[in-house]
Amino acid sequence: MRTFSLLKGMPVYSRNGELLGEVCDICIGEEGKVTDLLLQVKGIIGKKLRLPVSSISSYGEDGIMVEDLDRHSKYQETEGEYTMHHGQSLSRKAAMTPDGEQLGLLDDVYFLEKEGKIVGYELTDGFFSDITEGKRVIRTLEPPNIGKDAIILSAMNQRGGQIHDEMPELSKQGPW
Known part of the structure; x- marks a missing residue:
């Protein structure tokens, strides 16, 4: 990954x-x-x-x-x-759930090397929030709905974002 x-x-x-x-x-x-x-x-x-x-x-x-x-x-x-940065850029685009909850701003993607499948999205709430709370990684198996102003993610699991959470990246367990 x-x-x-x-x-x-x-x-x-x-x-x-x-x-x-x-x-x-x-x-x-x-x-x-x-x-x-x-x-x-x-x-x-x-x-x-x-x-x-x-x-x-x-x-x-x-x-x-x-x-x-x-x-x-x-x-x-x-x-x-x-x-992420050229053309139709996704970097810093708002990430939302299908229920309308804002998850943060897209900062990075996790993908499988061989097939290119994206399995996680790293989100930020800003510099100070990243320092105090850490970044969040949303794991999803479904492709996102990418719109003009936001990315809609079906979040199946969330890692990070907590002070006590030492794992800011995805677990290697899963169906992939």
Whole structure:
């Protein structure tokens, strides 16, 4: 399981040792899956590449390895696709339950590396609240409903947000 915040800035290499770029964002489809990584390519004109999650052969602590170089393409915004910081940004968007309870603001996502399925959403209530109460992680198996102003999450489990809670991330137990 990975989070976007752990991938951001990580270098991506081909199997022959060529640096393709650094992760700068993720693309999230309407079905609630991470479909692609966005790479910032070094150069005079910094361009962004879209790299499908399915083309990644391994995630390491210091870099990501790609098997198939032919699978990347130039990044363009796509209708019905979201990112954390580019295009239709989800970062800091209000997260709500279907019952109208505000959960917080989206800060990060937890996803399964191989298939890109998002299994958790890290939420914040702001800097001071994060320090005193901690961030919350909402675990969900259903894709969210993403609207113009809010993300509707069917929360099945919540971790964190309590002073005594030492586990600010998802449990590795579950149906995934």
